[in-house]
Amino acid sequence: MAIQWYPGHMAKARREVSEALKQVDIIYEIVDARIPESSRNPLLDEIGQGKKRLIILNKADLADPAATRAWIDYYAAHQLPAIAIDAQHTKGINQIAQATRAELAEYVAKQKDRGVRQVLLRAMCIGIPNVGKSTILNRLAQRNIAQAGNTPGVTRAQQWIKTNADIMLLDTPGILWPKFEDPLVGTKLALTGAIKDTLFHPDDVALFALKQLSHQAQDELTKFYHVTPAELQLAGPDLLMQMTAHLGFRDDYERTSWAIINDVRKGRLGRFTWDEVPADGQ
Ligand SMILES: Nc1nc2c(ncn2[C@@H]2O[C@H](COP(=O)(O)OP(=O)(O)OP(=O)(O)O)[C@@H](O)[C@H]2O)c(=O)[nH]1
Ligand SMILES: [Mg+2]
The missing domain is CATH 3.40.50.300 (P-loop containing nucleotide triphosphate hydrolases)
Structure with missing residues (x-):
């Protein structure tokens, strides 16, 4: 909780x-x-x-x-x-x-x-x-x-x-409390389930995830959301719209966003790390 x-x-x-x-x-x-x-x-x-x-x-x-x-x-x-x-x-x-x-x-x-x-x-x-x-x-x-x-x-x-x-x-x-003054950190904490689901907008979190998923989970996006290769090239919001259409959710983008978030949390789309090791070794 x-x-x-x-x-x-x-x-x-x-x-x-x-x-x-x-x-x-x-x-x-x-x-x-x-x-x-x-x-x-x-x-x-x-x-x-x-x-x-x-x-x-x-x-x-x-x-x-x-x-x-x-x-x-x-x-x-x-x-x-x-x-x-x-x-x-x-x-x-x-x-x-x-x-x-x-x-x-x-x-x-x-x-x-x-x-x-x-x-x-x-x-x-x-x-x-x-x-x-x-x-x-x-x-x-x-x-x-x-x-x-x-x-x-x-x-x-x-x-x-x-x-x-x-x-x-x-x-x-x-x-200890999660630190989410930094919006990006907040998004990552939301994606992994560390902060309450009412504290963020699911679309922001799903769009963040899609940036990485559209590169690293192309097969899974095709399998679970019927995304076509051409659609993988789309900008995030357009991709989310297409996925919503494929799923038959009409214009309920939030529902698609939750589907993505829950699939990520369960590891259904693969294994991902959302924090990058600093390149400069700092
Ligand atoms: N996939 C996976 N899930 C885990 C692992 N460890 C814990 N979980 C799940 O993560 C959720 C949170 O685990 P908890 O042990 O309750 O976490 P906590 O840190 O005690 O959480 P709070 O008491 O809320 O502070 C539960 O659903 C666990 O089943 C793990 O190594 N892998
Ligand atoms: Mg506990």
């Missing part, structure tokens, strides 16, 4: 995340592999300062594999260890523990020097809504702890979940 963010909410979320962070050795920053940068909240750079961090690109099953590799390399080049997983289908989950141990190796060695026999590593998931925090928690716990769609603000005692012999995880993920 998407959350409406108001200044009060943001201040509270910030406070809660900051407090929780004090208790952990490493942050699992969960992002959507389809929009790795657009699904981050830069606030974490500030409140997570001095903490080890692992970026987890979730929903990798829906993202372009080559782009996912490029993003992982990009983050690595910026001293941010990153891994890609598909929590839904329990793929790549083991990498989380491996990467955690690698990141905290120095800390573990120090603790061992001090005579600690079994060093416990404490972690928590943080991310914007809908990136898969609860799903990851459940996979790591190997049982259902978090309900998908649980809302913040319901205060209950925080508990530690034993996910592994040496890794403990906070049972409540930290939720």
